[in-house]
Amino acid sequence: MLTDTQCRNAKAKAKPYKLTDSNGLYLEVKPNGVKAWRYRFRMTAGTEARENLFAIGDYAQAPAGETANQAHARRMGGRFTLAEARDERAKARALVKQGINPAQQRKLERIERGQQHANTFEAVAREWVAMKDWEAKTKARRLDTLSRVAFPKLGALPIKDVQPAHILEVLRAAAEKNGPTVAAEIRRAMSGVFELAIATLRASSDPVHPVRRALPPNKTQHKGPLDAGEIGQLLRDIDGYERNHQTVAAFRLMWWTLCRPSEATEAKWDEFDLDAALWHISAERTKQRKAHSVPLPTQAVQMLRAIHGITGRHAHVFPHRDNRKNPMSDATLRQALKQIGWAGRYSPHATRTTGSTRLNEMGFPGDWIERQLGHAEPNAVRRTYNHADHMAQRTPMMQQWADYLDSVKQGNKVVPILTSRAA
Structure with a gap:
């Protein structure tokens, strides 16, 4: 039988050679210096007994002070001491006695471990x-x-x-x-x-x-729509935010078009056709994953033409302050609201709630408003047959909305338009 000293001192030769232990276990010493444990056994296939070889792993010395976890990790890496190789030989012999090929069993165990990892x-x-x-x-x-x-x-x-x-x-x-x-x-x-x-x-x-009900329900406080006076005050406060003119412009674009905050802050120049006063938001940038066209009121077109001279060389209309290849973060809008004292009173997304409410009060049809907001038709049957985007109607509606915003910002009392006039 082998000793650990023999295993440790075995030197490489020009050709591979074996150091035999017992019961089919031997150490193969290769010309490159690798020492590999092998177990030779015979299994019956049909009426014929055939010789097979099971590769246990490589020879290793246990480092001084090795912990149980470290030893386990070493063995999982295929490196075994003499005593451990004998243990593996004993396990393999037990499988052979049951008619199980240890090499095939190890493959099966590896597959099962992989499946277990994939199912965590x-x-x-x-x-x-x-x-x-x-x-x-x-x-x-x-x-x-x-x-x-x-x-x-x-x-x-x-x-x-x-x-x-x-x-x-x-x-x-x-x-x-x-x-x-x-x-x-x-x-x-x-x-x-x-x-x-x-x-x-x-x-x-x-x-x-x-x-699911073990914890108290999360009472999300949705921001309600602003009234005319609050809209006017907010727009005046935003105009007075002097820290960053791009932030102010992004706010204005969001209010003029009722787009989502991220759609405004991440807007790209190639999405705009200023001559046609249209903004084509690509499908990957919309919540519904559907391309959305937005009419631009004259105020938005004028603002975009003005800011193009500043950021037009970049891909984004509102590039990030530190990395101009990236867009502004929509967190910038929330930070601005905090600076002007509107945090907790209004969130950027409440712009859309406010716009929807006020446009309905003005008497505009709900279909026009929903298309402007980029909402999907909730009724499956209507969604199947109604593909109209109402662009011809939304264009004057949004111009009237922008004019309304200008008026309330100036402090005027605006009388809502009657449904009959809007229609």
Whole structure:
């Protein structure tokens, strides 16, 4: 039988040679200096006994002070001491006695480990995010939340083993550390992950469902529409924001067109046809993933022509302050609102709520307003047959809206237009 000293001192030769241990185990010393453990065995195939070879791994010396975890990691890397190689030989012999080829068994175990890794909560969650038809920044934000809140506790668990108690622990920790909004977001995300797992037969139930009401509901405070006086005051305050004229211009574009905040801050020059007074927002930049054309009132066209002399050499109308190749962040709008004292009273997205409310008061048809906002028709039947974008009607409507904004900014009392006149 071999000793560890023999294994350690074995030198490479011009040709491979073997150092035999016992019961089919030997150490093969190769010309390149590699020392590999081999187990030779015979298995019956049909009526014939054939000789087979099982590669256990390479010879290694256990470092002084090696911990159990370090030793496990070394063995998983295919490096075994003499004693460990004998243990592996014993396991392989036991399989052979059962008629199982140890080489084939190891392949099967590797496949099973790979499948287990692919079926962890983190793996399925990343797959769920990747499948979503979201903007890249939305995917990144959702994945960041999962990485911070859920993965530390659930990430390595096989998704079929996640229990309601695990989910409750995540939700309670999220509510305590990050607040109810994040807890509500992570609850929805985790439920979506399990919906995918169930659909792909990797889980049989959603453990989020039993504990979905364990925490107090998140009472999101949606900002209501501004009245005429508030609109006028806000627009005057925005005009007085002298820190960055691009921020002021982005606010104005958002108000004149009722676009989403990110659609304004990330606007590109190649989207605009100023001669035709049209803004064509590409499908990948809209929430509905559908290209959206927006009529531009004369005030918007004049502003864009003026700012083109400043930022026209860049791709974006409102380039980022530090990296001019990137667009302005919509967080810039919120920061500006904080500076002028409107934080908590109004959010950029409330512009659309305000515009919808006031245009309805003016008597404009709801279809025109909904198309201007880029909303999808909620009625499936109507959505199938109604493909009109009402551009001919929206163009004068938005000009009238821009004129209305000018008027309230000047402090005038504006009387809403009657429905009959608008129609």
